[in-house]
Amino acid sequence: MSPSTPGTAAVAASQTRPTPDGEGASRFQQSALAQEVAFLTARSRSRGNALANQMLVDLDLKVRHYAVLAMACSGTNPSQRELGSFLDLDPSQVVALVDALEHRELIRRAPDPRDRRSKILIATDSGHDLYTRASERTRAAERQLLTALTPQEQDELRRLLAKIVF
């Protein structure tokens, strides 16, 4: 996933990272592009994704699977359609992801009593177990992603992002 990451664990290189960028904190920080929030969010999500994926490898999960599992564990009983629109996934991608998790018996498709067309996603017991462990990993990844921010700043960031995204 990066020039490092040989093949061992995943917790790997967490420290000794003077700057997240490959270059010396990047002489490009002042460029116009670097001021665009579209660019900044893209870079953030790229970093966050890579970090979280590393953390999840030994649970055999990727963040996209994790996201589905998380929603199945949320108690909100989302239908596949709802899940797709929440996660910005095409219905066909949802099918593939749900298939994968269902084959591993982490979640199951339950009939929607309101509408026989739709299927509701619910985590199994082992799904909940795995989610518990996985969410610890993603929490760790988040901690790492946000080390540069104070706790107040972290909250503020969450607030602002939520505001533009919901």
Add this chain to the structure above:
Amino acid sequence: MSPSTPGTAAVAASQTRPTPDGEGASRFQQSALAQEVAFLTARSRSRGNALANQMLVDLDLKVRHYAVLAMACSGTNPSQRELGSFLDLDPSQVVALVDALEHRELIRRAPDPRDRRSKILIATDSGHDLYTRASERTRAAERQLLTALTPQEQDELRRLLAKIVF
């Protein structure tokens, strides 16, 4: 690129959007996943990307091309390798993107006087022209993405993202 966007301009559906989510502001906002900044940044970048791509279609640019063009216009004379690490792109992707833009004579590869292995990216005159127009579009897209935030909040968001990403 989306169910809307017939073929006319690009300014299209900017208003009449009670909530950015498909659902009624989403009953999933309270879920644990929705609190993770990895999720929030993913959603932001997804939204921002879609928005910017719409805006750029009639310039025949995607945000990824736009990003390369922007850097070639920045005056920083990035090498391909630098560009790749700045934009989180694999070297082979850089080659493809640069090829595409160079064929359109928007940028060119110049020899790096310091290192004959590397090639420096510089925009042509028409590259600069296109960038000028394109950046207006992405500015508009950003405005739209951030409507929910006050100007101060927008600045704060930029500051926080920059802090975690550089």
Add this chain to the structure above:
DNA sequence: TTGATAATATTGAAAAAGTCAATCGTTTGC
């Protein structure tokens, strides 16, 4: 200087992710 090692751009292949149209069963609104 030479020779080993690493770095840059490039190619090509393959896997993953994203997009789209068509279909089946079901629901909704007329």
Add this chain to the structure above:
DNA sequence: GCAAACGATTGACTTTTTCAATATTATCAA
């Protein structure tokens, strides 16, 4: 009751991502 719309599914296809291999150039130590 019917037509139109909707949710899940399938399959095809494009785009994006990831990786390994290579040629040329740099770097560095002997």
